[in-house]
Structure formats: C-alpha cells, structure tokens
Amino acid sequence: xxxxxxxxxxVDWLEKLNGSKDGSAGHLKILDVFNKSGLCSxxxxxxxxPWCATAASAAMIAVGQASIFPCVECxxxxxxxxxxxxxxWVENDAHIPKTGDKVLYDWDDSGKGDCTGxxxxxxxxxxxxxGKIDVIEGNMGEGKVGHRKLEVNGRYIRGYICPKxxxxxxxxxxxxxxxxxxKTATSSSKVKAGAKxxxxxxxxYASSTTRLIASNLTGTYYLWSAEKVNGRYRITNAxxxxxKDGKVTGWIDAKYVxxxxxxxxxxxxxxxxxxxxxxxxxxxxxxYQDKYDVIEVKGDRVVIGIGKTVTAAVKASNxxxx
Numbered sequence: 001x002x003x004x005x006x007x008x009x010x011v012d013w014l015e016k017l018n019g020s021k022d023g024s025a026g027h028l029k030i031l032d033v034f035n036k037s038g039l040c041s042x043x044x045x046x047x048x049x050p051w052c053a054t055a056a057s058a059a060m061i062a063v064g065q066a067s068i069f070p071c072v073e074c075x076x077x078x079x080x081x082x083x084x085x086x087x088x089w090v091e092n093d094a095h096i097p098k099t100g101d102k103v104l105y106d107w108d109d110s111g112k113g114d115c116t117g118x119x120x121x122x123x124x125x126x127x128x129x130x131g132k133i134d135v136i137e138g139n140m141g142e143g144k145v146g147h148r149k150l151e152v153n154g155r156y157i158r159g160y161i162c163p164k165x166x167x168x169x170x171x172x173x174x175x176x177x178x179x180x181x182x183k184t185a186t187s188s189s190k191v192k193a194g195a196k197x198x199x200x201x202x203x204x205y206a207s208s209t210t211r212l213i214a215s216n217l218t219g220t221y222y223l224w225s226a227e228k229v230n231g232r233y234r235i236t237n238a239x240x241x242x243x244k245d246g247k248v249t250g251w252i253d254a255k256y257v258x259x260x261x262x263x264x265x266x267x268x269x270x271x272x273x274x275x276x277x278x279x280x281x282x283x284x285x286x287x288y289q290d291k292y293d294v295i296e297v298k299g300d301r302v303v304i305g306i307g308k309t310v311t312a313a314v315k316a317s318n319x320x321x322x
Contacts, residue, residue: 001168001169001170001171002169002171002172003165003166003168003169004099006065006100006165006168006169007098007099007100007101007165008099008100009063009065009100010059010060010062010063010065010100010124011059011099011100011124011125011126011136012063013059013062013063014055014059014124014136014138014145015136017029017030017145018136018145018146018147019144019145019146020144020145021142021143021144022047022142022143022144023047026145027047027051027138027143027145028047030051030054030055030058030138031045031046031047031051031054031058033058033061033062034054034057034058034061034072034074037058037061037066037072039057039061039066039072040057040072040073040074043074045074049074050139051074051138051139052076052121052122052123052137052138052139052140053073053074053075053076053079053122054074054138054139055137055138055139055145056079056102056122056123056124056137056138057069057071057072057073057074057079058138059124060072060163065163065165065168067168068088068163068164068165068167068168069161069163070082070083070085070086070088071083071086071088071161076104076119076120076121076122077118077119079102079104079119079122079161080104080119080158080159080161083161088161088162088163088164089159089160089161089162090159090160090161090162090309091114091116091159092114092159092160092285092311092312093114093115093153093154093157093158093159093285094152094153094279094283094285094286094311094312095159095160095309095310095311095312096128096152096303096310096312096313097125097128097133097160097162097310098125098128098162099125099126099127100124100125100163100165101124101125101160101161101162101163102122102123102124102125102160102161102162102163103122103123103124103125103133103135103150103157103158103159103160104119104121104122104157104158104159104160104161105119105120105121105122105123105156105157105158106118106119106120106156106157106158107120107121107156109155109156109157109158111155113286114286115156115157115158115159116158117158119158121137121139122137123135123136123137123138123140123148124136124137126147128152131151131152131280131281131313132149132150132151132152133149133150133151133152133154134147134148134149135147135148135149135150151281151283152279152281152283152313153279153281153283153285153312154283162309166308191223191226191228191233191257192223192226193223193224193225193226193242193243194222194223194239194242194243195222195223195257196220196221196222196239197220197221197222197223197235197256197257198219198220199217199218199219199220199221199252199256200218201215201216201217201218202216202217202218202252202253202256203215203217203252203253204217204235204249204250204251204252205232205250205251205252206250206251207251208229208230208231208232208251209230213250214250217250217252219237220237221235221236221237221249222235222236222237222238222239222241222242223235223236223242223257224236224241224242224243224246224248224249225242225243228254229251231253231254232251232252232253232254233251233252233254233257234248234250234251235248235249235250235251235252236248236249237249265321266294266297266302266316266319266321267294267297267321268294268295268296268297269293269294270293270294270321270322271291271292271293271294271321271322272291272292272294272302272304272319272320272321272322273290273291273292273319273320273322274287274292274304274314274318274319275318275319275320276318277318278314278315278318279312279313279314280301280312280313280314280315281313285311285312287311289306289311291322292304292305292306292311293305293306293307295308295310297316300315300316300317301313301314301315301316302314302315302316302319304319
C-alpha cells in the first residue's frame, strides 16, 4: 500500500460516519473503538464528554495506524504534548498539510503571528486545494461528524500533527507523481551575456575545441556571450568586457555555466532563499532558516520546507535559487 493510500484510510473511516450526532450509533462506535483500545489509560470516555480528539484518535486506531499515532488522546492539549515528544508536531501555522494529518485549533487566536495558545478542537485533513483545507471532525458544531473549510495559514490554526505514514508504506507512488515533481520554476532559464559566474576548479580552454589553458580556474567571471559553441561558452574576467568587442578570457564547458551562474532555476531537490516571506495566497509567514529545500514545483507555485516537512507554498518570484 502506498503512502497516499495509507493517508486516505482514516479519512474514509470518518466519512462513513459523516453526519453522526451526539448519542447516535456513529458517535457510540467512535467511543467504543477508543475505549476498547486501552491506549488512553488515564480516562474512559462517556457519551457526555466532548469527543473531537477521541474521533481523530479512533479513526487511526480503527484502520490499524495507532503505531504511527502515539498521541491517542481525548484531550487536545495532551495530544499536542505527546505529538511533540514523538517528533510529529509541526509548530507552523503556514504549514501545508496532507491528507490524514491532524489540525489543531485555538478559538482564541488573534490572527497575528504564530498561534501558541491552548487548543480546543482537532480535525483530520481530507484534502488541500487552491489554498483551502477540507477537514473532517468529530463533535463539530452542535455535536456531529462534519466538514470544515480552512484557509492555509488561516486564523485559529494552532498547528499540525503529521504521522509518519511513509514508514508503513509497502509500495512507492506511481511514476506520474515522480515526473511531475521534476518541473522547474523560473521566469527565464536562458543564459544571458554578463551573467556572473563563481568558478571553482573549472577547466579553461583557448577555444571551443582546442587547447586547455588552465585546469583550476577559480574566482568571479562573467559570461562574454550567450552563444554556446561545441558545448562551451566564452567568459571574461571583467563584466564590462562582456559583448562582441570585449576581451575574452577563455572558454569553459557549459555545465559550469548552468550550475554556477545567475541563471539558476528553482527545481525540486534544490535549495532556495526566501526574498519575501509571503505565502502563495498572500499571507505572511515567519522564516526560521537561511535556506529551504524545494519540495514541489507547479508553475510559479513552489512548496518549500526542511526535508519533507513543508513550511509554505510561495511564488517563485519571492524566492532565489542557491
């Protein structure tokens, strides 16, 4: 089973109970699964207790995923504490969750900065589309299983519990998923004359086809021309020399231009610096790192984070490839 399929299981279990109200068969089923598991030994739930955390926990128990959810609880605060201890808590309102992750709420959130207040509610992420998060919850509204829509980085988000579904996966995702993540985001990937090059132990040639001049050229150089001949570009050691009448220092292989010049592209697996800390939907977020990993690229929408942990979706124009 793939990670995507595993993430869907707890959502599907809750969907079958969608609309269940206080005292209904669905409500009692949630309590029964939770209590019989014995994973929250400090308290046994009754039908008169608030049951949002119980519903989120019961869904993971029922589909056999309690091993990656070591925060089975009937208390939202206790759930966060246990998730932190297990290393699956994401303290970032701007985080973009995935199906099966849990979102915790704080109804006292002012909407300014990172919310760190006491949580009052929790739900399970169904999907994220166009900056909107679809969540299914127990004990919602007047006491039922139902759906809620949130904005990414919206008000009331306390944080996320992100179980390690990948650790249970027995199959990888399809090739289609892999190929879509190899796209690049850049306004122009064309090499331009005058582009700054930082060279380290770069071979320098007298022409596009002949004699090696130096094998360890280092320092700052500039692209003399955007024309590539026989897989090589001409360079100069003075920016003002770039152009038809400028003095050429020599020729280098094209690979040193694409990997070292100002024409770098933003691509999956690469690293970026944040020029403007604003999400793709225009919400500010806080940067805690100098550099971030590129997790996904779709057009001008770039998802960044540390490793596989998402920080935010950002416009490519607000990032610099490094």
